[in-house]
Amino acid sequence: MLSLFKKFKEGLTKTARAIVEKTVGVFGARPIDATTLGSLEEALYGADFGVETTQEILEEIKTAHRKDPSMRGQQAAVIGAAVLRRVLAGAEGRLENGTGGTGSGPGSPGPGAGNPAVICLIGVNGSGKTTTAAKLGYDLKEDGRSVLLAACDTFRAAAVEQLRSWAQRLDLDLVASHTGADSAAVAFDAWQAAKSRHKDYLLIDTAGRLHTKRNLMDELAKIRRVLQKNDPTAPHHSWLVVDGSLGANSIEQARVFHQSFGLTGIIVTKLDGTSRGGALVGIYRQLKLPIYFIGFGEQPDDLQPFSVDNYVKAVFGLENGA
Amino acid sequence: MFESLTEKLTSALRNLRGVGRLSEENMAEALKEVRAALLSADVHFKVAREFVDQVQQQCVGQEVLRSVTPGQQIVKIIHDELVKLLGEGSTALTEKRPLKILLVGLHGSGKTTSAAKLGRLLKKRGYRPLLVACDVYRPAAIDQLEILAQQEGLGFFSDRTTRDVPAIGAAAVQAAQAQQADAILFDTAGRLQIDQDLIEEVRQLSARIQPDEVILVADGALGQEAVNVAKAFHSALRLTGLILTKLDGDARGGAALSIKSVTGVPIKFVGVGEKAADFDQFYPDRLASRILGMGDVVSLVEKAQEHFDQKETERMAEKVRKADFNLEDFLVQLHQVKKMGSMDSILGMLPGMSGVKLGDGAERQMARTEAIIKSMTIQERRKPEILNGNRRLRIANGSGVKVVEVNQLIKQFQQMQKMMRMMRGPGAKKMMRQMEAMRAKGGLPGM
Numbered sequence A: 001m002l003s004l005f006k007k008f009k010e011g012l013t014k015t016a017r018a019i020v021e022k023t024v025g026v027f028g029a030r031p032i033d034a035t036t037l038g039s040l041e042e043a044l045y046g047a048d049f050g051v052e053t054t055q056e057i058l059e060e061i062k063t064a065h066r067k068d069p070s071m072r073g074q075q076a077a078v079i080g081a082a083v084l085r086r087v088l089a090g091a092e093g094r095l096e097n098g099t100g101g102t103g104s105g106p107g108s109p110g111p112g113a114g115n116p117a118v119i120c121l122i123g124v125n126g127s128g129k130t131t132t133a134a135k136l137g138y139d140l141k142e143d144g145r146s147v148l149l150a151a152c153d154t155f156r157a158a159a160v161e162q163l164r165s166w167a168q169r170l171d172l173d174l175v176a177s178h179t180g181a182d183s184a185a186v187a188f189d190a191w192q193a194a195k196s197r198h199k200d201y202l203l204i205d206t207a208g209r210l211h212t213k214r215n216l217m218d219e220l221a222k223i224r225r226v227l228q229k230n231d232p233t234a235p236h237h238s239w240l241v242v243d244g245s246l247g248a249n250s251i252e253q254a255r256v257f258h259q260s261f262g263l264t265g266i267i268v269t270k271l272d273g274t275s276r277g278g279a280l281v282g283i284y285r286q287l288k289l290p291i292y293f294i295g296f297g298e299q300p301d302d303l304q305p306f307s308v309d310n311y312v313k314a315v316f317g318l319e320n321g322a
Numbered sequence B: 001m002f003e004s005l006t007e008k009l010t011s012a013l014r015n016l017r018g019v020g021r022l023s024e025e026n027m028a029e030a031l032k033e034v035r036a037a038l039l040s041a042d043v044h045f046k047v048a049r050e051f052v053d054q055v056q057q058q059c060v061g062q063e064v065l066r067s068v069t070p071g072q073q074i075v076k077i078i079h080d081e082l083v084k085l086l087g088e089g090s091t092a093l094t095e096k097r098p099l100k101i102l103l104v105g106l107h108g109s110g111k112t113t114s115a116a117k118l119g120r121l122l123k124k125r126g127y128r129p130l131l132v133a134c135d136v137y138r139p140a141a142i143d144q145l146e147i148l149a150q151q152e153g154l155g156f157f158s159d160r161t162t163r164d165v166p167a168i169g170a171a172a173v174q175a176a177q178a179q180q181a182d183a184i185l186f187d188t189a190g191r192l193q194i195d196q197d198l199i200e201e202v203r204q205l206s207a208r209i210q211p212d213e214v215i216l217v218a219d220g221a222l223g224q225e226a227v228n229v230a231k232a233f234h235s236a237l238r239l240t241g242l243i244l245t246k247l248d249g250d251a252r253g254g255a256a257l258s259i260k261s262v263t264g265v266p267i268k269f270v271g272v273g274e275k276a277a278d279f280d281q282f283y284p285d286r287l288a289s290r291i292l293g294m295g296d297v298v299s300l301v302e303k304a305q306e307h308f309d310q311k312e313t314e315r316m317a318e319k320v321r322k323a324d325f326n327l328e329d330f331l332v333q334l335h336q337v338k339k340m341g342s343m344d345s346i347l348g349m350l351p352g353m354s355g356v357k358l359g360d361g362a363e364r365q366m367a368r369t370e371a372i373i374k375s376m377t378i379q380e381r382r383k384p385e386i387l388n389g390n391r392r393l394r395i396a397n398g399s400g401v402k403v404v405e406v407n408q409l410i411k412q413f414q415q416m417q418k419m420m421r422m423m424r425g426p427g428a429k430k431m432m433r434q435m436e437a438m439r440a441k442g443g444l445p446g447m
Helices: A002-022 A034-046 A051-067 A073-087 A129-142 A159-170 A183-196 A214-230 A249-261 A279-287 A308-316 B003-018 B024-040 B045-061 B070-086 B111-124 B141-152 B165-179 B196-209 B225-237 B254-263 B284-291 B297-307 B310-321 B327-339 B343-347 B361-374 B378-382 B389-399 B403-424 B428-441
Strands: A117-122 A147-152 A173-176 A201-206 A237-243 A265-269 A291-295 A303-305 B099-104 B129-134 B155-157 B183-188 B213-219 B241-245 B267-271 B279-281
Touching: A034 A051, A034 A073, A034 B045, A051 A073, A051 A279, A051 B024, A073 A279, A073 A308, A117 A129, A117 A214, A117 A249, A129 A147, A129 A159, A129 A201, A129 A265, A129 A291, A129 A303, A147 A159, A147 A183, A159 A173, A159 B141, A173 A183, A183 A201, A183 A214, A201 A214, A214 A249, A237 A249, A237 A279, A249 A279, A265 A279, A279 A291, B024 B045, B045 B070, B045 B254, B070 B254, B070 B284, B099 B111, B099 B196, B099 B225, B111 B129, B111 B141, B111 B183, B111 B241, B111 B267, B111 B279, B129 B141, B129 B165, B141 B155, B155 B165, B165 B183, B165 B196, B183 B196, B196 B225, B213 B225, B213 B254, B225 B254, B241 B254, B254 B267, B327 B361, B327 B378, B361 B389, B361 B403, B389 B403
Parallel strands: A117 A201, A117 A237, A147 A173, A147 A201, A237 A265, A265 A291, B099 B183, B099 B213, B129 B155, B129 B183, B213 B241, B241 B267
Antiparallel strands: A291 A303, B267 B279
16 A cells, blocks of 8 residues: 555656645745735645635635644644545445456346446547556456457547557556457457457457547447447446646536446546646546546556545645644 | 636636626636636646646736736737647657657547548658558557558558567568658557556667657547546657647547646647547647637638648639639638538637537538539530529429429539629628628627
């Protein structure tokens, strides 16, 4: 667990530093005044937490400040962290142990006996689905599970080649067709292959699509229908891959994908930049979809399970306790 | 694009519109809402604050309080400030041959797709573009660019044997000379602005190839991060322009305001769809108008001009005039409309339509219509009146629709023909008047 936090912290170090830097003294030993409150507001907005959460944090800090005018920056950070923890309560998604994962939601049935657990990765263009599929496959394999990748992005030029090259590099099984093929047909074949090869997991990489394109959203529904012909309980996980450097629109993306496809969770990518990935707070706040993983880079092991505690600490620069 | 910002601004100003006279209090309230709208549209905190301050100053300076229609005047001021912030005037590319363009940006911002779109545009303008694959990291990135280059009939250069990106760039410049290519587009790997090694790599590439344009490709949905990204790339590479991508989504696009205001680098193009043609020149004044819900009619007209074959259009007009318009002509028109890009991107340019989502219903309808017509024989297309029950059934089966739909299409077509005939006759004037009246009613959104 310690090493996990280290990785997490390294990934988000710039984050922590950014908030602390911007609010020199705010989270330090100096007492809080109007100026520091102003820069605190700026830092919180800068983290993309969204208007609601930012104001909630600010309100609580101001209230505490009225009660105790000699309040120090460190205390403000603790309050901020507490609010964020409250907002993110229950936000950690976990794949369950044992062969074959089960749905995260209460009562969602697992795959039928001998069937693979199906994970669909969906999202807008350039959010990092293909890279995430490869990383996730690698993680599951390292964890002793058997995995089959399905290259269902048959639209983008060379997307199939991209996943194939990952599969070769990481020694993962892949079912693919050619660009322009019917993605649902690939999903169908992949499921059959996963079943006959006794795979624990089937990871489906889909084409990027903007949530505003209805025909492309219908294509997703078709993939689902086809999978359900094989196993009525599939897909067991439908995760939206979200670019962590995006702003408020990612909430809209999540909302629409959730409405039309039924999401079970979120993966937030590209958090190795200076982005605080605060949009994940907004998504969770609005939709209560658990966050399963966050991505910190292009290496296979750069995908980490999401931890509220680590995230909150890293964002507010709290190292010990709190 | 920007619909939501438009909505928010509209609702923020609604209070003002009802008020006969503007008081300082209700203006402050509206401006607070404008700031909140900008923030939730991902405009950077500081940029939003400055913008609101500016608008406030303008309001006071121009004595809005005494004006007769304060709402209109504030909208005008916000509009002008937006135009100023987005950069006044048009933002053309350097006119140089050979023209060397370096595309940089974060991962997944759309560099490779934009390279192909930009190449296509330059080809249309009479250049011979060469796309150069400088992304040696992402698996199959080179293949992607090569396929796109093929699809668009553009030159392509890569060297799969090396990871020395500056060397690839230099070799490409030479190759371009040999091939007489006069627009060289360098597609680079996605990189974080804080990744020192990769930033250094692209700096060296830039030093070797001496680009005329260094363009940052940025996702239109970027959050507050946009400012850091743009600043860092700008200080490392001296950007000359910006391409804003994925604006066919519903992102509010506040990033555009932020980037423009912190770097001063002009936004040159916007990506508005997955087709290579879904790529537009950026006009700040139009975008500002659009933000305020005033539509973007000029863009639409230009787009139509680019895609509609002039001669074909004249021939069509003649046919319409003579009411000699058959299903074959109809099919040709359908194709022309399709060439203009997705229906949503066309619709988005129309006044009052910025919030309207056609979805893909209309597009699907168009595809069906096309299928139906294509299932007809040439003779049937030219003389739809010969379509009897048997023929209609065959067409329905051939195009995978129900006979009802074939009937519907034919009925619509007949109505159209009838209208055309009316336009020829003495009733034409009357009808034109009716249409005018209709247009006035459904017309431009009043402020």
